[in-house]
Amino acid sequence: MLRPLAVLLLLSTAVQADTADGAALKAMTWDQITAEARGGTVNWFMWGGADTINAYVSGYIADRLKAEYDITLNRVPITDAADIVNQVLTEKEAGVTDTGAVDLIWINGENFRAMKQGDLAFCGYTALLPNDGLVNWDNPAIANDFGVPVDGCEVPWNTVQFAFATDSAKVAQPPADMAALLDWIKANPGRFTYPAPPDFTGSAFLRHVFIHAAGGPEALLGPFDQAKFDETAAKTWTILNGIEPFLWREGKTYPTSVTQLNELFANGEVAFTFNYDPAQFGLAVDAGTYPATTRSFGLSDGTIGNTNYTLIPFNSPNKAAAMVVQNLLLSGEAQLEKAKTEVWGAAPAIEIARTAQQVQAGFAAIKAHPSVVPAAELAKAALPELQADWLTAIEKGWAEHVGN
Structure with a gap:
């Protein structure tokens, strides 16, 4: 869901003037919007690396849209949302203001900032959206996407928090904090690695090391500070270069994606994998990909949590239908369906207490998967996401000082 090109950051931050259809939609009632949407098609560009997520979208969501609104949902799998950000930018530069190819994007972080700053959202x-009332916009973690105010430009879909996983039959006592993990890596050569940034999950691991080097997130919160970055970065590169000879293949190469890391873990080549979505560990166990003894865990000094969203590009020709999709995704019923461990196990982006009683009962009845660390346990030590400028500088620095 990440990776904009730097050129986008140079674009104007002025508010995008509404296209004619956008202005008209904002003057309509919801009933008028759903009437406008009926019979339409929504091209939803989203990461396609998880069969369970794909099945939920192409099955449950698409089926409901067709049955209730005669809307056709076309799920377009992608590997990197930055490519779609750049596609919308190219369309804008070519003067395509109302016939874009993209109607909806699964997005957050740097890519959202690029879309917002580039007047592309x-x-x-x-x-x-009627179901907007289920969202707690007073929560800064919802109202801000990697420190960038949402400002009505995207709709939350899931909340996530980073977690690690290991085979408890092989690692009975996993490292308790980042310092212990770094020590474990050196004591167990070849048994750990991480995807090379700009892979989304690899970049997240990198930020955990950066926060550890800073002594905690407090010094890094807020706008980018070059002096603070330089001080912390020097410590970070020392740490990462120090563990490099002890990584898988002696650090001479890194996985290119979290998918490759997951394969290494599944094959027993490395002892740990990690993910922003801990539910994926349970799903992999149920699919027979990971051993039943897989267990996930957080760190006592915290792991990063964030929210991911869906966004409608400014030049989508099917905005009304895309809004109907977003409203369905926010519904208590749809959030409950994807929270089921056998479906996805995703944490909701809405306030469960604001939903109907039967939805609340459904959430209460969900049984935790033994391989998935409870969200409440992770939340006891949640770290905030850094603002996007920090991410860009950290990844650039890694490429220059570690990845080279």
């Missing part, structure tokens, strides 16, 4: 409409 449809904004100011989210309060029109």
Whole structure:
């Protein structure tokens, strides 16, 4: 869900003037919007690396959209949302203002900032969605995406928090904190690695080391500070270069994606994998990909949590239908369905207490998967996401000082 090109950051931060269809939609009632949406098609560009997520979207969501609104949902699998950000930018530069190829994007972080700064997002409409009332916009972790105010430009879909996983039959006592993990890596050569940034999950691991080197997140919160970055970066590169000879293949190469890391773990080549979505560990166990003794865990000094969203580009020709999709995704029923461990196990982006009683009962009845660390346990030590400028500088520095 990451990776914009730097050129996007140079674009104007002025509010995008509404296209004619966008302005008209914001003047409609919800009933008028759903009437406008009926019979439409939504091209949803989203990461396609998890069969369970794909099945939920192409099955449960698509089926409901067709049955209730006669909307056709076309799920377009991608590996990197930055490619789609750049596609929308290219369309804008070519003067394509109302016939874009993209109707909806699964997005967050740097890519959202790029879309917002580049005037590429449809904004100011989210309060029109009936299910917007289920969202706690007073929560800064919802109202801000990697430190960037959402401002009605995207709709939350899931909340996640980073977790590690290991085979408890082989690692009975996993490292308790980042310092212990770094020590474990040196004591167990070849048994650990991480995907090379800019892979989304590899970049997240890198930020955990950066926060550890800083002594905690407090010094890194807020706008980018070059002096603080330089001080912390020097410590970070020393740490990462220090463990490099002890990594898988002696650090001479890194996995290119979290998918490759997962394969290494599944094959027993490395002892740990990690993910922003701990539910994926349980799903992999149920699929027979990971051993039943797989257990996930957080760190006592914290792991990073964030929210991911869906966004409608400014030049989508099917904005009304895309809004209907977003509203369905926010519904208590759809959030409950994807929270089921056998479906996805995703944490909701809405306040469960605001949903209907039967939805609340459904959430209460969900049984935790033994391989998945409870979200409440992770939340006891949650770290905030750094603002996007920090991410860009950290990844650039890694490529220059470690990845080279």
